[in-house]
Amino acid sequence: MAIFADKSNKVLVQGATGHQGVFHIGAMKEFGTNVVAGVTPGKGGQEVEGVPIFNNVFDGVLETDANTSLVLVPARFAKDAVFEALDAGIKTLVVITENIPFHDAMEFVHYAKYKDAVLIGPNCPGIASPGKTKIGILPGQIFMEGNIGVASRSGTLTYEIVNSLTEKNIGQSTCIGLGGDPIIGTTFIDALDAFEKDKETNAIVLVGEIGGTAEEEAAEYIIENISKPVFAFIAGRTAPPGKRMGHAGAIIARGKGTAESKIKAFEKANVKIARFPTEIADLVEKHV
């Protein structure tokens, strides 16, 4: 089963002909992703790695039945690109682009909801269901098929954690990078809900960081709704208050959103906390 992404996703790439687009179309195909179309206005008729390029999303959907879009366009064109995909009938969107003005993100997150579409990101590495598909820029070589669901607000930190699971022969059902921005489409709660229902997922790993209250809300949700074991790592325990640590999301303000408050909330929900990223794999190994 896996969550949000499997063999049924027919992927169209928006921003397909740039350096990133070309590289990741190749990498996704190598992983087994069904990449059916690319879109770059003005470049219709070309091909990238054997994938036909269209001038707009409507044409791409009409010709290829694409149902999923990977958005790689620059920040200032991202809102337009997401709206176009949603209006063309795309039902799953993965928005990789970083530095999108949050007022834009707010608008497209709500429009996606209105259109009943799943939107992952923005500012995220994407989603991978090993053995099935990968929609995004996550490195394919770190994954292994299995039964651990991973949801994370971070990029490289997730790769590190997934890699350490794979090194211990612990495979994953789906790994989803939710994104580091203050406004994101798919949240920890959405991922938890989907992993709970997924028959291929036996345990869940959450990777959080300081800023916002997403982890605290997830902890509340776990107490009421999740029966599967949950493991977590929180980055930023030693970040000084008020300093921005790269991600717009990683801000500590007014005592809320600190690592302590998140760890406390998770402990209350019986979530096992790792002190080092790679310790997650040790904790999961003991459990399985």
Added chain:
Amino acid sequence: MKLFEYQGKELFKKYDISVPKGKLVNNEKDFSGLNYPFVLKAQVPIGGRGKAGGIKSTENANDAKQKLSQIMGMDIRGYTVRKVLAEEKIDVKKELYLSITLDRSKRMPLIMASDEGGMDIESVSDEKIFKEWINPLIGIQPFHIRGIVSKLKLEREESKEVSKFISKIYKLFRDYDCELVEINPLIISGNGNTIALDSKVTINDDALYRHPDIVPENIELTPLEKDAKDKGIAFIQLEGNIGVIANGAGLTMATLDALTNYKGKGGVFLDLGGTDDPEKVKQAFELMKKAKPKVIFLNLFGGITRCDTVAKGVKEVITKEGINCPVITRIKGCNEDQAKDILKDAGLITGTTLQDAAQKSSDLAR
């Protein structure tokens, strides 16, 4: 980006939002045109300036001159006062609180208002702060405004004025891509006008390109941090003596956390991001050298980024320009074996695990 109070008020004027008559003052010559009594207000990007003595009321020219010299240059929670705003006093009838901010959980703008505005808003209980969330797809509607204003204890005319005020502020919040617009207090004056006595405006950095009229001041950055920002490198100076270079904000934070477990303290947070461009790696090391850490800890996970390319960049900087402190490295992921060989060849210490490298770095920094 946080605007100073006076910059926020300039934006307010653009939206026909009333503010007290006032101007920036450097010396007594600038007092001309202002009526006594007026108030001198330190311009700092942080709250609590009133309690720190950064706001003073003046009665006459002599008094004003003396108080200006007290405020100019004073230190308010780490910020030196370089700008002072002088504003005429207002006859205050009511003090309200009004803000529009971003609710991350609901992913919507949130309007908050209270009749109990003023210095101690943070201790006002939750049931006295009225809230309305605005779905960005429909924008602000009259029912939102009625929902808030009807709960404030206001007279009919006052309600009308405050309603107009809220819709203007919301328009500014959206037009200028704000993360926050806060007015505390929002005054209803003796003659029934609504006036913004203060302004706190934060504009989303990612949207600054749409607002060329806003000039960034980067007032919260150290000189090295400014330099890094110009080069597009995420670089933050902290209190410790270990310089951390990693890729990705999450991994960089996790590296700082790991050091703490061995009683090491991060002195610099440097996030290389997704780059393996040797030029960027070189710039990163140059910045790091200028920050003079006792130890540098390079922690890389190569996903799409190839470890060996980064390692080559590091080797080049170190062999060409030298480095005067130990460098501990820990490399994992894509092409890690080649990378380790390159770094060993450059004379750097390589740790086997994050824990091992964090411990080595912490020990050396002591």
